[in-house]
Amino acid sequence: xxxxxxxxxxxxxxxxxxxxxxxxxxxxxxxxxxxxxxxxxxxxxxxxxxxxxxxxxxxxxxxxxxxxxxxxxxxxxxxxxxxxxxxxxxxxxxxxxxxxxxxxxxxxxxxxxxxxxxxxxxxxxxxxxxxxxxxxxxxxxxxxxxxxxxxxxxxxxxxxxxxxxxxxxxxxxxxxxxxxxxxxxxxxxxxxxxxxxxxxxxxxxxxxxxxxxxxxxxxxxxxxxxxxxxxxxxxxxxxxxxxxxxxxxxxxxxxxxxxxxxxxxxxxxxxxxxxxxxxxxxxxxxxxxx
Amino acid sequence: xxxxxxxxxxxxxxxxxxxxxxxxxxxxxxxxxxxxxxxxxxxxxxxxxxxxxxxxxxxxxxxxxxxxxxxxxxxxxxxxxxxxxxxxxxxxxxxxxxxxxxxxxxxxxxxxxxxxxxxxxxxxxxxxxxxxxxxxxxxxxxxxxxxxxxxxxxxxxxxxxxxxxxxxxxxxxxxxxxxxxxxxxxxxxxxxxxxxxxxxxxxxxxxxxxxxxxxxxxxxxxxxxxxxxxxxxxxxxxxxxxxxxxxxxxxxxxxxxxxxxxxxxxxxxxxxxxxxxxxxxxxxxxxxxxxxxxxxxxxxxxxxxxxxxxxxxxxxxxxxxxxxxxxxxxxxxxxxxxxxxxxxx
Numbered sequence: 001x002x003x004x005x006x007x008x009x010x011x012x013x014x015x016x017x018x019x020x021x022x023x024x025x026x027x028x029x030x031x032x033x034x035x036x037x038x039x040x041x042x043x044x045x046x047x048x049x050x051x052x053x054x055x056x057x058x059x060x061x062x063x064x065x066x067x068x069x070x071x072x073x074x075x076x077x078x079x080x081x082x083x084x085x086x087x088x089x090x091x092x093x094x095x096x097x098x099x100x101x102x103x104x105x106x107x108x109x110x111x112x113x114x115x116x117x118x119x120x121x122x123x124x125x126x127x128x129x130x131x132x133x134x135x136x137x138x139x140x141x142x143x144x145x146x147x148x149x150x151x152x153x154x155x156x157x158x159x160x161x162x163x164x165x166x167x168x169x170x171x172x173x174x175x176x177x178x179x180x181x182x183x184x185x186x187x188x189x190x191x192x193x194x195x196x197x198x199x200x201x202x203x204x205x206x207x208x209x210x211x212x213x214x215x216x217x218x219x220x221x222x223x224x225x226x227x228x229x230x231x232x233x234x235x236x237x238x239x240x241x242x243x244x245x246x247x248x249x250x251x252x253x254x255x256x257x258x259x260x261x262x263x264x265x266x267x268x269x270x271x272x273x274x275x276x277x278x279x280x281x282x283x284x285x286x287x288x289x290x
Numbered sequence: 291x292x293x294x295x296x297x298x299x300x301x302x303x304x305x306x307x308x309x310x311x312x313x314x315x316x317x318x319x320x321x322x323x324x325x326x327x328x329x330x331x332x333x334x335x336x337x338x339x340x341x342x343x344x345x346x347x348x349x350x351x352x353x354x355x356x357x358x359x360x361x362x363x364x365x366x367x368x369x370x371x372x373x374x375x376x377x378x379x380x381x382x383x384x385x386x387x388x389x390x391x392x393x394x395x396x397x398x399x400x401x402x403x404x405x406x407x408x409x410x411x412x413x414x415x416x417x418x419x420x421x422x423x424x425x426x427x428x429x430x431x432x433x434x435x436x437x438x439x440x441x442x443x444x445x446x447x448x449x450x451x452x453x454x455x456x457x458x459x460x461x462x463x464x465x466x467x468x469x470x471x472x473x474x475x476x477x478x479x480x481x482x483x484x485x486x487x488x489x490x491x492x493x494x495x496x497x498x499x500x501x502x503x504x505x506x507x508x509x510x511x512x513x514x515x516x517x518x519x520x521x522x523x524x525x526x527x528x529x530x531x532x533x534x535x536x537x538x539x540x541x542x543x544x545x546x547x548x549x550x551x552x553x554x555x556x557x558x559x560x561x562x563x564x565x566x567x568x569x570x571x572x573x574x575x576x577x578x579x580x581x582x583x584x585x586x587x588x589x590x591x592x593x594x595x596x597x598x599x600x601x602x603x604x605x606x607x608x609x610x611x612x613x614x615x616x617x618x619x620x621x622x623x624x625x626x627x628x629x630x631x632x633x634x635x
Contacts, residue, residue, distance in 0.1 A: 274424065
């Protein structure tokens, strides 16, 4: 029983990371219709930057925000330098651009930092808390709290603020939004910045538990996609639920079946969702715009 | 090559794509586009053989043709239909590993090769069908996952595949093929010719496919799913067919690489290899087999010339993808062809 509890705890921890990544996807997808394959790289940028700063003696309380800002800046650059110049390009062009950007960022990370695996101490130390025969790392609470905070922030921001509603309007119909005076370019810019910031934050929070290295971005992106698809593309609540579910499935696979194949769980989920319920758990039916 | 003549009859020159290029001479019309592509490719293979000074060049040349063949598969999928696969290295590796494993269980190489190609095609059929009913993103994501799964199996099931260290491929040597017709070639030269001829046949088939009715259906889908459907094209089925064909190209290329190299590692099925294939197609121009050749040539030769390439491989590949898509969306070959035409007029 305590074994199961332990698996559930670690499932929720990694699930919260995937949920944050999935929320980032959802934000960009909702604003622009672009599925951003570089989303996982923001997680790595956050983690690697924080690790480098902390190793250089910068206190966590300073290093963490700097890392999030660094990720956000890269997100803005990605939009300005790669997505916006492509203009109203066909879907396949945008896919290739974000894939290219993701590979480029992976290389840049290797060049700027190194090929080592990095971690740093948890924000509240690494002494595990005991709960009913299982243990929780204090950092897990930071991760879960962080994801919930991101979700709450997005819900508030998209529904209650002028800038957030601009993003939603841009998503629903870009031309109509422009016609009523919304700066759609700024809305897109903002959605990339926010989404990158969320990814970087996930990386900063997760690195003490999951470690990071320059090449984990693709795997992170794949897990985030799986979460998005399971929850339903475009739905923030779906992203949250999907992320937690993927994390749990993965932890249970690792615990009861084979830790060699825990990464396969996400892929099996993608395939099952595509076979059985392409719109996901919370998604609207997929209607393609002509 | 037996099927060559009949396919050409179905799609004579002057149909489909060919009509767009105005520079076609009327006298060339007697040779079908597929046969012409085949002859051009064979001429290029022969040209290589004429100028290569050492075995090293033959080995790099062999790699160029094998990559050209695999990228021709990407051309069918990306250029003709407009779909991205991020897991093609997985199919490539299935072709390679079945060819490598077969002889260990008493299955002769040619049979194992056919088995690997069939397995890759079957997997593409099973996985592709439900995914291809949905929009373009889903294939990229699902193939990304599929590729990782295949790579995972190859690196973890060491009893079958040798694990991360890879495995030795025993079996055929291309020299013996040439000995049968009385030619005595060095091993590297023999594999160069085999790879070149197979790439030429693959290119010819792809060109004929473009001009055939099902190829035109694919290009209709490329322009608009909905329009194609309203014209009576079974979109999901046509996409699935293109996906299977492109997986088969990758698997044949993988099998050739296994035999020519005599050694394979799971990285042949890794994510970066998939990215490399897509980048080759994007750089050269995904719409034509010549784009596949140019992309494969540049990205295979470049790392040999520039040793720093290995350190910055990711940045170079990623940068090429982004810049090509922004500056010359159709790739190098159409871009240069346009420049050339503009200068003439």
